[in-house]
Amino acid sequence: MSVVADVNVRTxxxxxxxxxTVTVRDKxxxxxxxxxxxxxxxxxxxxxxxxxxSLTALSVLGLLPEDVTASGSVRLTGVDHxxxxxxxxxxxxxxxxxxxxxxxxxxxxxNPTMRIGDQIAEAMLIHGTRPGRGAARAAxxxxxERVQLPPDTLRAYPHQLSGxxxxxxxLALALANDPALLICDEPTTALDVTVQALVLDLIVKGxxxxxxxxxxxxxxLAVVATVxxxxxxxxxxxxxxxxPVGEVFTRPRHRYTEGLLAASDLETTQRRLTTIPGNxxxxxxxxxxxxxxxxxxxxxxxxxxxxxxxxxxxTGFACHHPAEAVDD
Amino acid sequence: xxxxxxxxxxxxxxxxxxxxxxxxxxxxxxxxxxxxxNLEVKEGERFGIVGESGCGKSxxxxxxxxxxxxxxxxxxxxxxxxxxxxxxRLRFLRENLQLVFQDPMSSLDPRMxxxxxxxEPLVVQGHPASGARVRELLEAxxxxxxxxxRYPHQFSGxxxxxxxIARALAPRPRILxxxxxxxxxxxxxxxxxxxxxxxxxxxxxxxxxxxxxxxSVVKHVCDRVAVMNAGQIVETGFTGDxxxxxxxxxxxxxxxxxxxxxRALAGATTTDLLAAKGEPG
Ligand SMILES: Nc1ncnc2c1ncn2[C@@H]1O[C@H](COP(=O)(O)OP(=O)(O)O)[C@@H](O)[C@H]1O
Ligand code: SF4
Ligand SMILES: [Mg+2]
Numbered sequence: 383m384s385v386v387a388d389v390n391v392r393t394x395x396x397x398x399x400x401x402x403t404v405t406v407r408d409k410x411x412x413x414x415x416x417x418x419x420x421x422x423x424x425x426x427x428x429x430x431x432x433x434x435x436s437l438t439a440l441s442v443l444g445l446l447p448e449d450v451t452a453s454g455s456v457r458l459t460g461v462d463h464x465x466x467x468x469x470x471x472x473x474x475x476x477x478x479x480x481x482x483x484x485x486x487x488x489x490x491x492x493n494p495t496m497r498i499g500d501q502i503a504e505a506m507l508i509h510g511t512r513p514g515r516g517a518a519r520a521a522x523x524x525x526x527e528r529v530q531l532p533p534d535t536l537r538a539y540p541h542q543l544s545g546x547x548x549x550x551x552x553l554a555l556a557l558a559n560d561p562a563l564l565i566c567d568e569p570t571t572a573l574d575v576t577v578q579a580l581v582l583d584l585i586v587k588g589x590x591x592x593x594x595x596x597x598x599x600x601x602x603l604a605v606v607a608t609v610x611x612x613x614x615x616x617x618x619x620x621x622x623x624x625x626p627v628g629e630v631f632t633r634p635r636h637r638y639t640e641g642l643l644a645a646s647d648l649e650t651t652q653r654r655l656t657t658i659p660g661n662x663x664x665x666x667x668x669x670x671x672x673x674x675x676x677x678x679x680x681x682x683x684x685x686x687x688x689x690x691x692x693x694x695x696x697t698g699f700a701c702h703h704p705a706e707a708v709d710d
Numbered sequence: 711x712x713x714x715x716x717x718x719x720x721x722x723x724x725x726x727x728x729x730x731x732x733x734x735x736x737x738x739x740x741x742x743x744x745x746x747x748n749l750e751v752k753e754g755e756r757f758g759i760v761g762e763s764g765c766g767k768s769x770x771x772x773x774x775x776x777x778x779x780x781x782x783x784x785x786x787x788x789x790x791x792x793x794x795x796x797x798x799r800l801r802f803l804r805e806n807l808q809l810v811f812q813d814p815m816s817s818l819d820p821r822m823x824x825x826x827x828x829x830e831p832l833v834v835q836g837h838p839a840s841g842a843r844v845r846e847l848l849e850a851x852x853x854x855x856x857x858x859x860r861y862p863h864q865f866s867g868x869x870x871x872x873x874x875i876a877r878a879l880a881p882r883p884r885i886l887x888x889x890x891x892x893x894x895x896x897x898x899x900x901x902x903x904x905x906x907x908x909x910x911x912x913x914x915x916x917x918x919x920x921x922x923x924x925x926s927v928v929k930h931v932c933d934r935v936a937v938m939n940a941g942q943i944v945e946t947g948f949t950g951d952x953x954x955x956x957x958x959x960x961x962x963x964x965x966x967x968x969x970x971x972x973r974a975l976a977g978a979t980t981t982d983l984l985a986a987k988g989e990p991g
Contacts, residue, residue, distance in 0.1 A: 430897060579967035579983035586979070604974060608979065631975060632975060646900075649970070655904055655905055661899060
């Protein structure tokens with residue numbers, strides 16, 4: 383996705399990703415992703431499993447597995463170096479400080495042998511954001527209160543908590559150093575719907591209170607529409623469409639977005655749901671040209687060539703035969 | 711509907727488990743998985759059971775399928791009380807009632823070819839499993855005939871769920887029980903599998919019991935729904951009514967917590983998900 387003249391010049395973005403490509407051996411898993419998140423902005427990244435959402439997030443965080451390589455550019459506000467290719471020593475100063483994350487499985491972020499209060503205090507002391515242990519512990523109490531956990535959680539070990547409580551601890555940890563950007567990758571996918579509601583609300587309140595930016599990854603369109611202002615749609619390792627939630631979800635232009643919305647519409651009064659033919663291909667087996675063309679009812683010969691990006695980076699799509707733009 | 715015979719009746723079913731003792735001084739803890747469940751599913755009905763993890767949905771299904779036994783209470787399937795029948799007298803149930811689970815990978819033997827997986831329930835029951843019947847079943851679930859020669863791992867999640875549906879249909883059951891059959895699937899594939907289940911239920915005149923944590927899916931598939939919480943059914947009704955005007959406080963919380971595109975685009979925020987209302991606007 384190369385935008386030659388972006389009309390909305392965004393100078394003060396918190397996160398700027400340009401031409402991100404992720405490969406493993408001979409396979410390309412993510413292609414040429416451009417993505418920006420402005421200060422205080424809540425941006426969603428959606429797509430079905432295998433579309434490259436998590437690899438995109440892990441590239442930004444510098445947490446890709448060893449055999450996986452990222453190229454392109456990732457810049458974060460307040461950090462004077464490129465994040466792609468930065469060594470672990472530099473990344474560990476950024477991660478947990480300016481850039482924080484919440485993953486689907488909370489135990490990946492928690493130390494099973496350490497009390498919750500100590501873990502949160504430690505996170506602040508490592509980055510020197512509190513003057514000493516006493517101040518860090520006091521801050522930990524307040525952080526737990528903000529995620530609506532009782533004070534005795536401080537002395538608990540992770541295994542003594544439920545899945546939803548652990549995820550709230552992870553959120554408290556992620557917000558402890560007032561990051562400029564919070565990345566959440568399917569943070570509520572493993573939770574029950576009533577617990578999800580609370581965790582989503584705490585995430586939104588947490589970033590709003592700090593004027594932090596949010597990059598929120600999910601396969602759930604309704605969740606992203608509730609949490610985010612802007613959304614990017616990924617399929618086959620590419621961003622195929624982006625725009626404000628209200629636009630993309632009511633007037634999709636890319637045929638994949640259109641199909642995904644129709645297939646997820648359970649409110650329909652028709653007994654049969656609209657489907658997208660076929661299956662999501664496995665990694666490395668997406669077609670050349672438009673990645674969606676093997677499943678697209680509108681595909682023609684020209685779709686064998688990669689569709690150019692139409693529009694600006696924040697609002698646009700890559701499709702040769704887009705759905706009609708509806709005027710209102 | 712009142713004259714239609716009941717396919718399944720569940721009467722005052724209680725199921726308690728005893729956990730291993732953790733202390734010599736205290737009695738072994740008792741987990742009350744089902745605390746007096748009553749429900750009736752009519753023949754030909756599409757009945758949903760919705761609730762969050764651990765509420766007892768799967769325990770209830772296992773008892774209905776006679777894979778587990780009630781501590782007290784009764785289960786009657788097609789007029790026969792199965793509660794205390796020995797396995798040798800459950801043959802009618804093993805044929806007439808079939809199950810489909812959430813994770814097809816763990817319920818399909820990875821070393822067996824698809825055609826043998828599909829024929830297995832027939833073989834187990836001593837019926838001959840003709841190649842023609844297997845091909846017919848593959849076709850019914852939208853798989854090509856050569857799929858029979860392959861192994862489960864060569865298929866995607868959605869295709870594997872088609873395979874487990876074909877296997878469930880092999881003995882020509884009258885009741886199909888699906889436990890979270892689409893919860894592990896991507897949205898575009900979920901729509902395909904929901905359509906398949908819906909079409910088969912219509913064509914084969916099946917009674918469907920569809921269990922899910924997701925009330926919006928249940929609402930699309932089922933006529934009536936029972937809402938479970940902590941081992942009890944707190945509300946039963948037509949799905950449209952339960953969704954539009956939930957009566958029990960738990961159902962109200964559940965309905966309000968479900969994010970929907972419709973509500974989000976109308977301006978609903980995450981805080982609105984937490985505000986239970988009797989009549990969601
Ligand atoms: N370490 C890896 N080696 C090879 N393939 C991988 C690796 N990690 C991810 N992939 C593949 O890359 C594709 C994109 O993965 P991912 O970013 O996890 O997708 P998403 O988060 O959208 O579900 C998937 O098909 C996945 O199988
Ligand atoms: S570019 Fe062609 S194949 Fe791709 S979504 Fe558009 S119409 Fe379909
Ligand atoms: Mg992922």
